Amino acid sequence: MTAITLAACATKGPAPITKDSPENQATLRKLESYIVCLEDAPHMFEVADRYRERYATHAPAATDDTPVLPATDPERCTGAVLASVQLDPKLPEIDAAGRAYLDAETETYALTVAMHDTFDHTSLGYNPAAGIALHPRLLAAFDHYDAAQAALFDQVFALNHKIHVDQLARRTKDEGRTLAVMLEELILRAEEVVPFASVSSDRLDAIDVERMTNAIVALQSAVDEVAAYYDLHPREAEALLKGFWQIPRDAKAYVAAARQLAARARDHLAYTDAEKLQIVAHNEAAVVGTPAAMIAAYNQLLDVYTPAGTWPR
Numbered sequence: 001m002t003a004i005t006l007a008a009c010a011t012k013g014p015a016p017i018t019k020d021s022p023e024n025q026a027t028l029r030k031l032e033s034y035i036v037c038l039e040d041a042p043h044m045f046e047v048a049d050r051y052r053e054r055y056a057t058h059a060p061a062a063t064d065d066t067p068v069l070p071a072t073d074p075e076r077c078t079g080a081v082l083a084s085v086q087l088d089p090k091l092p093e094i095d096a097a098g099r100a101y102l103d104a105e106t107e108t109y110a111l112t113v114a115m116h117d118t119f120d121h122t123s124l125g126y127n128p129a130a131g132i133a134l135h136p137r138l139l140a141a142f143d144h145y146d147a148a149q150a151a152l153f154d155q156v157f158a159l160n161h162k163i164h165v166d167q168l169a170r171r172t173k174d175e176g177r178t179l180a181v182m183l184e185e186l187i188l189r190a191e192e193v194v195p196f197a198s199v200s201s202d203r204l205d206a207i208d209v210e211r212m213t214n215a216i217v218a219l220q221s222a223v224d225e226v227a228a229y230y231d232l233h234p235r236e237a238e239a240l241l242k243g244f245w246q247i248p249r250d251a252k253a254y255v256a257a258a259r260q261l262a263a264r265a266r267d268h269l270a271y272t273d274a275e276k277l278q279i280v281a282h283n284e285a286a287v288v289g290t291p292a293a294m295i296a297a298y299n300q301l302l303d304v305y306t307p308a309g310t311w312p313r
Contacts, residue, residue, distance in 0.1 A: 033084030264289035
């Protein structure tokens, strides 16, 4: 699985929101704590994917060497969740999803450490038989984590996006159609396309191609506007954000990756044997028309949009 980065809506990024509402800012401070937890997902997914690849149908053998690496230590997430649930506004559903995520991460971490240690000859807990007995519990824990991560991510993403829409409306009313506003709209439209890539490469039939195509058309319009403005006013753009020239480049690459995924889903285009090998080798992002390729392009756009990182990473 590939983790999706969340776009900044607070006072981070190249063009801070100056007249945002106190309610939006309070909510974003609360969400930031949960985003800290969600940033553990890439490593968690990698650990789970590699274990499932080897042991989806059978438990490790006693002679196997380190069948699983420890997952992400939940210490940082624990502090974030404990802090966030105390913050206003009260968001019962997200707070519940945050606690569930922390429980799943804690469980998965404990089981991966235990499994690792039972196969580690240098560990005092070396006992492969005990590790083999943990196999079904570990597979269940990975599934539990996937579900909890998806539930928290979906809620945080939706609320974060809702605030972004409100912020853009406030800014447009205050400033008019400035380059900063155009850039914010581009990022907003990019956010609206990326959820279509939250499927596995073997489930492209789950994509609503018509809705995705409409979202891509809106994104393309925003990209064209920013690119045209940059061509006419490069110095103004570079003054707004150093290295602004990368925005049109990476936005166009993201649009292309989104169109390629939509086309593959629409045409039911199967992956070639060579492409399947790349996907199995954890190099899906290099395969044209895959969710991972589109997400990688989206994350690259956000890395340029917020050079210091969208959130602590």
